[in-house]
Amino acid sequence: MATVYKQQKSKKDKADGVVEKSDAKAIFKNKQRVLLLCSRGVNYRHRHLLSDLENLLPHAKKDAKLDSKSKLHIINELADLNNCNNSIFFEVRKRQDLYMWLSKTPNGPSMKFHIQNIHTMEELKMTGNCLKGSRHILSFDKNFETSPYWILVKELFTQIFGVPKTSRRIKPFIDHVISFSIVDNRIWFRNYQITEKPVEHRTIADTTDLQLVEIGPRFVMNPIRTFDGSFGGQTVFENPEFVSPNVVRSNTRNAKAERYRSRMDAIAKKDEKLKEAVLPEDPLSEKNVFS
């Protein structure tokens, strides 16, 4: 009802010639909320990654697993129901391949990535720690300014992975930094804790008194496609270098099968050769002479 009233009022204002207040932009608030959900068939690693992201992004709302992998547009409605304007969707295929959808719901754009080399926070190798709900600094590689595609990716990531000031459950300190880097045409995700270096460990070569300790998770995002709609629409970018993990697997399987096949070929060739090599019956053989 309120929206209808507002619309009507703005129409009337326009008609009346009332100029909108110029400080409307000054009080702009970066409001982002992210719906976080996955499809059925996740394995433990994917599930842990999802919960890690939920821990790191206080503006994220986790939802129940999605049953369908074909009707992804319903995520738009789900996001609407949860008052979210972004969504991260983990699509798992064959219980092993993880695809991550990042989308601005409901109007797009949306991007699909293949996630590789997942290391979750559960692993004991990464020793850092940070406050739950502290806002992080987003660090982007300079490569993100090289093409329109990467610029779009950067903009989307800034909105989805950046924690807005107004979000709930945030803490007022900044103790970690999330970095995105482009290497090998993939995006590498890292999360570091920021600590002050103890005075006794500092050297003259150090330019700063800060040091980083990795918290995790870490993963690599391989771009596949970008659509102009949310979970659908026209493809505006497609990665020509992307090779489906199914193709990779089938290639390795075929390479393995090659040995067996060549052996079977050799046996078949030998059989044929033996068949052809039968000698014609000799009229002077013992059998023919004495029967």
Next chain:
Amino acid sequence: MSDSESDNEQKYTLEDLEGSDAEMLSADEDGPIDILTRQKVTINNEAALKQLTEKIALPTNIPWSETQSITSTQSISLVDPDDDLKRELAFYNQALEAAVLGRDRIKKEGGVFQRPDDYFAEMVKSDDHMAKIRQKLLDENASIQATETAKAQRELKKFGKKVQTEKRLEREKAKADALDRITTLKKKRQGDSLAGGDDDFGVGLESDDESPRAGGKGQKRPSSSSVDSRNKRHKKDQKFGFGGKKRNQKSNTADSSADMTGFNTKNNRSSQFKRGHKAAKPGGSKQRPGKSRRQNGAGRK
């Protein structure tokens, strides 16, 4: 956006793809790679991408602290992305630069950066998890130290062996020297006997011989040659035996088994023939009385 426009924007970079398709074809058949059956079309609609960016972009005049996003000043360019160490270092440097710049900006905008030490709140990783991490680090350190000590020990052992061989060589050399000295002495004696000087032989030998013996290992204790100890040794040898074969000494021989000197017929007599045994006099007076009689008798007493 109309279809024709998007068609114009699509780039058909077949050159890039020919390599991969050619590989696929050559794997399938042996023929020439002229015919490409399937061609992948690369889509990179830059105009649409720009438009989309504009559509979703946040206004540019918002304070930095709204997004807290920093783009690095140097782009990462790695020769070999599989080189873990270099790659991670590049990422680290990028993030560190962002952290430093971010702190400056936050301070400029009047925000707080570092968490004070006395601020306790829920962390991303639980205390249990951090304890596990610490334990793992400790274990790793312990294992590293263990291997280090083992390595040092091994080195020491090697060195010890060297010392041992040196000692052995030295001993052998000393022995050879002693032998040499003896042969020279013998020669000397021969020369002396030829000369007819018998008297100083004993003195000369002893005086020459004493010095190596004094430091030798086989030096006897002075007491061992005393009369008492010699007697004692003699007694012991008589009692326990001395020298000779030790094997089969305790087993019987034909002689030993035929030897009946140690056998006492009196003690080993069968019970039938023993005097004074109850079997020898059945119904004797000393037989135990019956139960009732015993009890009555006891009552009587």
